[in-house]
Amino acid sequence: MKIRIQLENFDVSTELAALNHTRVGALVSFVGTVRADDGVTHMELEHYPGMTEKCLTDIAMQAAQRWDIGDVVIIHRVGVLQAGEQIVLVATASRHRGSAFAACEFIMDYLKTGAPFWKKEHGPEGAHWVDARSTDQTALDKWR
Amino acid sequence: MSAAPQITLRFFASVREQLGCAEQTVELPADVTTTGQVRDWLIARGGVWAEALSHDRPLRTAYRQTMCEASEQLILDGSIQEIAFFPPVTGG
Secondary structure (H helix, E strand, C coil): CEEEEECCCCCHHHHHHHCCCCCCCEEEEEEEECCCHHHCCEEEEEECCCHHHHHHHHHHHHHHHHCCEEEEEEEEECEEEECCCEEEEEEEEECCHHHHHHHHHHHHHHHHHHCCEEEEEEECCEEEECCCCHHHHHHHHHHC | CCCCCEEEEEECHHHHHHHCCCEEEEECCCCCCEHHHHHHHHHCCCHHHHHHCCCCCCCEEEECCEEECCCCECCCCCCCCEEEEECCCCCC
16 A cells, blocks of 8 residues: 655556556556646645545555455645646556446545645636535445 | 643644644643634634634544544643644545
8 A cells, every 4th residue: 555645746657557466457546637627727735744644544444444455556746736737646456347446436535525635726816725515525425 | 730731733724824823832721621612712812713713614623633523522641632723625
């Protein structure tokens, strides 16, 4: 299991290759990027050092208890990110695709609602903190 | 008598900006025993504290780096304590 918070970009193929491939038949990855909605030029990502790592480790452990996954990587960037840049990578390795897909989606859903990150968007009308979306909260219901 | 319990308060995102403060170490009064009471105690300072931590805002609280409810009891055993107040998270 690998959990990383970093300023710099990541390379998806390198990260997928680095996953433990023992008895693995499926790799699923999700990449979130900075959306250029309403002329957003860049965003600042803040987090709570210490709690973030603890929280992501806990989410990955919960996924590993629920599904037969061989390995997980979660990388989340912080700092200043330009429109179109990669923000987050979640990748799961499993024997079969069903558990790899499910675990990847579960981790993203819990990350979005529980991990202490905050986005501040910068655009033509200045800067503002992004509001949490209620759809992210309802996305959790399917895992209960 | 032991010294008054010390606690580190941390603030993030819009709350941090509004307060102009990311971190502060405080001594809690003896009757402040839950995270919700810590918030109310800070609101009672008035001014920007009352605005930033207002109950009109859907703030989240973390105690010892874990998300918690306002009713969470503080365990004042002399260990390093940390309470954080922040808006709902928006990562991913």
